[in-house]
Amino acid sequence: MDLPFDVVDLESVDPPAVGDQAPDFERPLVGTEYWEDAALSDLTEEGPVLLVFHPMDGAFPATYIWNEMRDRGWIERESVQVVGLSISTPYEHTDLLESRGVDARLFSDPGNGVAEQYDIVNDLDGMTGVSEPRPAVFLVDGERVVQYAWVAEEWPDFPDYDEVEAALDEL
Amino acid sequence: MSAPDITLYRLQACPFCERVVRVLDAYDLDYRSRFVEPMHSDRDVVQRLTGKRTVPAIVDESTGVTMSESGNIVEYLERTYGPESTNADTETGEAA
Numbered sequence: 001m002d003l004p005f006d007v008v009d010l011e012s013v014d015p016p017a018v019g020d021q022a023p024d025f026e027r028p029l030v031g032t033e034y035w036e037d038a039a040l041s042d043l044t045e046e047g048p049v050l051l052v053f054h055p056m057d058g059a060f061p062a063t064y065i066w067n068e069m070r071d072r073g074w075i076e077r078e079s080v081q082v083v084g085l086s087i088s089t090p091y092e093h094t095d096l097l098e099s100r101g102v103d104a105r106l107f108s109d110p111g112n113g114v115a116e117q118y119d120i121v122n123d124l125d126g127m128t129g130v131s132e133p134r135p136a137v138f139l140v141d142g143e144r145v146v147q148y149a150w151v152a153e154e155w156p157d158f159p160d161y162d163e164v165e166a167a168l169d170e171l
Numbered sequence: 172m173s174a175p176d177i178t179l180y181r182l183q184a185c186p187f188c189e190r191v192v193r194v195l196d197a198y199d200l201d202y203r204s205r206f207v208e209p210m211h212s213d214r215d216v217v218q219r220l221t222g223k224r225t226v227p228a229i230v231d232e233s234t235g236v237t238m239s240e241s242g243n244i245v246e247y248l249e250r251t252y253g254p255e256s257t258n259a260d261t262e263t264g265e266a267a
Binding site for chain 2: 036037091
C-alpha cells in the first residue's frame with residue numbers, strides 16, 4: 001500500500017520457504033454445506049493447494065482477499081484448490097462463503113495453532129488474548145512442498161495477487 | 172487417508188445427534204462427523220441424502236444404508252454392530 005506514513009513492521013519470523021515441506025495439520029474444513037475435520041495432506045493427495053491465511057472473517061482484509069480471489073477466477077481453476085484459513089468459527093466461515101458468493105472451503109482455527117506451526121502468529125494489539133495468523137499465502141504441491149510463499153512483513157499488508165497468479169499459471 | 176465407512180451428519184449440541192454418537196462410541200465404530208447449519212433451509216446436503224432436512228442422519232458405506240431419526244439409527248447400529256449382531260459374532264470369530 002502507498003500511504004503517507006509508516007505502517008507497523010512485524011517481527012521477523014521463519015515461515016516455510018520455497019522448497020520446504022509445509023507442516024501438516026488437521027482442522028474443521030468448512031464448505032458451503034457442512035464442515036468436517038480434514039488434514040492439509042488430505043487435500044494435497046488430490047493435487048496442489050493454495051493455502052491463504054487471512055485476518056478474521058468480517059475484518060475488511062478477509063473480505064477484500066476473497067473478493068479478489070473470486071474475481072480473478074482462482075476458485076474455479078482445475079489445477080489447484082484454493083483454501084482459506086482464519087481463526088473464525090465454522091459458522092462465520094459459512095457466512096463468509098455466502099456473502100462473498102464463493103464455492104470454496106476454509107479451515108477454522110480459533111486456537112491459532114496452525115499459525116504457530118507456520119511461525120506466522122500475529123498478536124492483535126488492543127484485542128487482549130486474541131492472536132491470528134498474519135496474512136500469508138502458500139502454494140504447495142501434492143507432497144506439500146512449497147512452490148510459492150508470501151508472508152506479510154508489515155501490518156496491514158496484502159498478497160501480491162499478480163505474483164500469486166503467476167505461480168498458479170506455472171502449475 | 173482412508174475415510175471411515177460411516178458418516179454422521181450432525182448439528183452441534185443436538186441431543187438426538189449426541190445419542191447416536193454415544194452408540195457409535197460404545198461399539199467402537201470409526202465414523203466421520205459432518206456438521207450442518209442450524210437453519211433447516213440450509214441443509215440441502217442432508218435433504219439430498221435422506222429426503223428430509225432433519226439430523227442426525229447417517230450414511231454407512233459398508234452396508235449401503237442411509238437413514239435419519241435417532242431412534243431408527245440407534246436400532247440399526249444395535250442390529251448391525253451390537254453385541255447380539257451377526258456382524259459382531261463374525262468379527263469375534265476372526266479375531267479368535
